[in-house]
Amino acid sequence: MRDVAVIGIGDTKFGELWDCSFREIGIQAGLMAVSDAGLSGEEIDALYVGNMSGGRYIEQEHIGAVIADYSGMARNHIAATRVEAAGASGGLAIRQGYMAIASGLHDIVVVGGAEKMTDVPDQMSMAIQASAEDQQWEAIFGATFTSLHAMIARRHMHEYGTTREQIAQVAVKNHKHGALNPKAQFQREISLETVLRSPPVAEPLGVFDCAPNSDGAAAVVLCAVEKAKKYTDSPIKITASAQASDTLALHHRVDICRFDASRIAATKAFKQAKIKPKDVDVAEMHDNFTISEILAIEDMGFFRKGEGGKATEEGQTAIGGKIAVNTSGGLKARGDPIGATGVAQVVEIVTQLRGEAGKRQVEGAEVGLAHNVGGAGGTVVVHVLEVI
Amino acid sequence: MRDVAVIGIGDTKFGELWDCSFREIGIQAGLMAVSDAGLSGEEIDALYVGNMSGGRYIEQEHIGAVIADYSGMARNHIAATRVEAAGASGGLAIRQGYMAIASGLHDIVVVGGAEKMTDVPDQMSMAIQASAEDQQWEAIFGATFTSLHAMIARRHMHEYGTTREQIAQVAVKNHKHGALNPKAQFQREISLETVLRSPPVAEPLGVFDCAPNSDGAAAVVLCAVEKAKKYTDSPIKITASAQASDTLALHHRVDICRFDASRIAATKAFKQAKIKPKDVDVAEMHDNFTISEILAIEDMGFFRKGEGGKATEEGQTAIGGKIAVNTSGGLKARGDPIGATGVAQVVEIVTQLRGEAGKRQVEGAEVGLAHNVGGAGGTVVVHVLEVI
Numbered sequence: 156m157r158d159v160a161v162i163g164i165g166d167t168k169f170g171e172l173w174d175c176s177f178r179e180i181g182i183q184a185g186l187m188a189v190s191d192a193g194l195s196g197e198e199i200d201a202l203y204v205g206n207m208s209g210g211r212y213i214e215q216e217h218i219g220a221v222i223a224d225y226s227g228m229a230r231n232h233i234a235a236t237r238v239e240a241a242g243a244s245g246g247l248a249i250r251q252g253y254m255a256i257a258s259g260l261h262d263i264v265v266v267g268g269a270e271k272m273t274d275v276p277d278q279m280s281m282a283i284q285a286s287a288e289d290q291q292w293e294a295i296f297g298a299t300f301t302s303l304h305a306m307i308a309r310r311h312m313h314e315y316g317t318t319r320e321q322i323a324q325v326a327v328k329n330h331k332h333g334a335l336n337p338k339a340q341f342q343r344e345i346s347l348e349t350v351l352r353s354p355p356v357a358e359p360l361g362v363f364d365c366a367p368n369s370d371g372a373a374a375v376v377l378c379a380v381e382k383a384k385k386y387t388d389s390p391i392k393i394t395a396s397a398q399a400s401d402t403l404a405l406h407h408r409v410d411i412c413r414f415d416a417s418r419i420a421a422t423k424a425f426k427q428a429k430i431k432p433k434d435v436d437v438a439e440m441h442d443n444f445t446i447s448e449i450l451a452i453e454d455m456g457f458f459r460k461g462e463g464g465k466a467t468e469e470g471q472t473a474i475g476g477k478i479a480v481n482t483s484g485g486l487k488a489r490g491d492p493i494g495a496t497g498v499a500q501v502v503e504i505v506t507q508l509r510g511e512a513g514k515r516q517v518e519g520a521e522v523g524l525a526h527n528v529g530g531a532g533g534t535v536v537v538h539v540l541e542v543i
Numbered sequence: 544m545r546d547v548a549v550i551g552i553g554d555t556k557f558g559e560l561w562d563c564s565f566r567e568i569g570i571q572a573g574l575m576a577v578s579d580a581g582l583s584g585e586e587i588d589a590l591y592v593g594n595m596s597g598g599r600y601i602e603q604e605h606i607g608a609v610i611a612d613y614s615g616m617a618r619n620h621i622a623a624t625r626v627e628a629a630g631a632s633g634g635l636a637i638r639q640g641y642m643a644i645a646s647g648l649h650d651i652v653v654v655g656g657a658e659k660m661t662d663v664p665d666q667m668s669m670a671i672q673a674s675a676e677d678q679q680w681e682a683i684f685g686a687t688f689t690s691l692h693a694m695i696a697r698r699h700m701h702e703y704g705t706t707r708e709q710i711a712q713v714a715v716k717n718h719k720h721g722a723l724n725p726k727a728q729f730q731r732e733i734s735l736e737t738v739l740r741s742p743p744v745a746e747p748l749g750v751f752d753c754a755p756n757s758d759g760a761a762a763v764v765l766c767a768v769e770k771a772k773k774y775t776d777s778p779i780k781i782t783a784s785a786q787a788s789d790t791l792a793l794h795h796r797v798d799i800c801r802f803d804a805s806r807i808a809a810t811k812a813f814k815q816a817k818i819k820p821k822d823v824d825v826a827e828m829h830d831n832f833t834i835s836e837i838l839a840i841e842d843m844g845f846f847r848k849g850e851g852g853k854a855t856e857e858g859q860t861a862i863g864g865k866i867a868v869n870t871s872g873g874l875k876a877r878g879d880p881i882g883a884t885g886v887a888q889v890v891e892i893v894t895q896l897r898g899e900a901g902k903r904q905v906e907g908a909e910v911g912l913a914h915n916v917g918g919a920g921g922t923v924v925v926h927v928l929e930v931i
Contacts, residue, residue, distance in 0.1 A: 156646060156647050156648065176679070178679075207604055208598045208604050209674075210596045210598045210599045210671070210674055211598045211599060213678065214670075214674050214678050214682070215674050215678040216595055216596055216627060216629055216671075216674045216675055217627070217628060217629040217674070217675045217676075217791065217917055217918050217921055217922065218627065219627075219628055219788070219922065220628065220629075220788050220789075220791055220917060220918060220921035220922045221677070221791060223788040224677070224788070224789075224790045224791050224792075224795075224921065228788070229788045229789055229790050229791075229921075232787040232788055232789060232803060232804055232807045233787075233788055234786035234787065234788065235628075235788045235922065236626060236628060236635050236638075236639070236786075237626070237627045237628060238624060238625070238626060238627075239604060239605070239606065239607075239625045239626075239627055240605060240607055240608065240623075240624060240625060241604055241605040241608075247624050250624075251624070251639060251642075254642055254643060254646050254648055255642060257646050257648065258544060258642050258645050258646025258647070258648070259544055259646070260544070260642055260645065260646070282602075283598070283604075286597075286598055286602050286603050286604045286605070287604055287605045288605075289609070289612070290601065290602050290603040291564070291566075294602070398622040398624075399620040399621075399622065400607070400608050400611040400612070400616070400617045400620055400621055400622065400623045401608075401612075401617055401620060402612045402617050403605065403608055403609060403612050403617075404612075407612075415620060416620055419620045529605055529608060530605050530608060533605055533608035533612065533617075534605065534607065534608045534623065
């Protein structure tokens with residue numbers, strides 16, 4: 156197994172990008188990453204693309220070939236593969252690229268993630284997102300993602316005394332971070348009151364507890380570490396890539412206050428990277444809902460189970476706190492174009508580890524972690540990245 | 544890079560399986576393969592699933608986790624990943640599994656492919672299949688897959704003097720083979736007259752020139768060769784795995800009488816396996832249309848460009864001929880549940896190389912090839928398999 160590094164990154168603005176098509180944003184992010192790495196197209200061995208539901212959002216499957224074609228890489232007949240695992244599509248695409256290089260099969264791989272969600276009506280988008288749940292035993296009975304996470308929130312409040320205010324603080328913090336990210340969908344700080352008084356979606360969760368529908372794309376260039384110095388002075392090494400699954404349906408789980416797939420992927424990742432949770436300086440967590448970030452920071456081992464809400468309230472997860480969580484603004488404020496999200500998380504971690512995060516820079520960040528979730532924890536992929 | 548072998552195979556009957564759900568057929572094929580390999584579930588390291596359009600056919604994405612969940616593998620939190628490249632989804636899923644083992648990351652990987660196509664109306668299925676084309680420049684103008692392949696057929700007739708009868712002979716042969724396969728969707732021989740007089744779909748292609756809509760699933764168990772003997776006396780080695788892309792749209796190609804992605808993937812595969820086209824005893828070709836098989840046997844180098852029709856007419860591609868093509872019946876007669884097809888091809892090749900193909904056995908078959916296509920040649924993946 157060879158070591159793998161990120162040598163190039165790119166991402167579009169996230170938001171309602173009505174003037175761009177899916178393929179335009181995909182290629183925009185890809186070209187930024189390739190240009191960032193100083194590559195020529197001929198040097199690229201393979202392409203992986205994370206995308207959840209091109210078939211329903213844009214009536215286009217065969218997404219790997221689409222991006223290969225319109226980026227010009229199909230002229231070189233590059234191997235192009237789409238990977239799908241709902242919200243974890245992007246993270247899993249990175250993992251496939253990582254494996255392709257680690258195996259020695261390829262030297263340089265581009266991994267993109269993209270989704271165009273705002274060209275369909277909101278109700279349609281809700282139905283599409285529900286296809287990440289168990290269709291036969293959850294979605295068909297009307298369970299939306301928000302309602303499933305509302306149940307998780309209620310139970311967490313019941314079990315651990317987590318307060319509504321603590322949950323809401325995740326949104327306040329991530330909007331504060333997003334305000335420092337010029338590519339975030341929401342770049343305005345919000346108050347605790349705003350979250351608490353926002354229209355309920357599935358109580359206790361309101362509008363400001365939910366990540367938005369977004370258009371956007373992100374890309375990274377991966378390279379064997381032994382060749383990375385040819386392209387960049389600051390390669391960022393992927394020191395762990397770990398993946399786990401769980402039942403799709405929440406009702407099949409013993410405990411809905413934790414995602415076992417998160418815990419197992421994290422344990423494997425820390426073992427592979429030979430680090431402890433306390434060694435992580437900066438982390439992107441899959442905060443598709445505010446409560447999700449609280450579960451995640453507990454499941455990663457950054458805080459004890461039940462103490463995530465309190466830690467958030469105390470500012471321990473803000474920039475300048477014990478561990479900076481979702482410096483990009485997270486899914487909540489940066490936006491959540493589903494297939495792009497897992498790749499965008501790694502783009503943010505690399506930006507931080509390179510020391511290029513501007514106003515949201517975490518001083519001295521050397522170890523970063525990205526946590527990407529599909530469905531309500533049915534798939535989780537965790538990557539650890541480190542300054543070489 | 545480690546060597547990889549197939550140690551277990553399974554497949555459902557292909558056809559209109561109205562009494563089974565998607566997850567039922569997926570799990571049925573997977574359990575057959577695992578049982579064939581004599582594995583216990585705990586020994587499996589990862590799962591890859593090929594599926595084209597779960598989102599639109601069954602309103603379910605997150606397909607990897609679905610199969611992991613309902614097969615019980617999610618209890619072990621197995622890494623489960625869906626791969627999509629339209630008709631090449633199954634072949635690419637095998638390639639990801641191959642890479643995961645070759646890299647040393649995993650020892651044993653299950654690869655499944657599944658599609659449930661007959662629970663939606665035919666017009667809907669046609670629209671879904673068109674999402675493998677270029678949505679913006681082909682599908683939106685009404686180009687169906689049949690019409691694109693009809694243009695290819697017309698051009699091949701014009702360029703090389705290929706006759707309508709030669710093209711139709713592909714269907715006659717594959718139905719003859721399918722009649723020997725108890726799991727084929729169509730198990731009845733048809734005459735040349737039947738094909739020629741079948742209702743036109745897009746001239747010159749008629750109903751009997753087109754693969755059907757099908758439900759079905761197939762699975763293989765892959766294992767590092769060094770550990771394969773523990774499970775089976777007849778491991779079949781994957782001696783090559785190669786992939787290439789091309790433009791999605793036909794109108795972007797220099798020559799529509801060949802698929803460059805097929806030619807390049809084949810060239811790479813023959814180089815990796817250190818064999819020549821003439822060394823192949825048995826091959827599964829992606830005959831979604833009769834003309835596709837003629838292109839494929841030329842693009843693989845089994846016959847010179849322009850001579851595929853004549854070779855078919857002379858019986859050179861039938862069982863007992865120069866090279867046995869589509870002994871399973873191919874997509875045409877065995878059926879074409881899109882995501883399952885690439886995996887089912889490998890199941891057939893392994894069956895032949897094990898000498899377990901019954902009435903359709905190719906005597907002394909030692910080298911097999913599977914050729915799996917996404918869209919009209921936008922993605923191609925070729926695998927070579929050999930008796931160890």
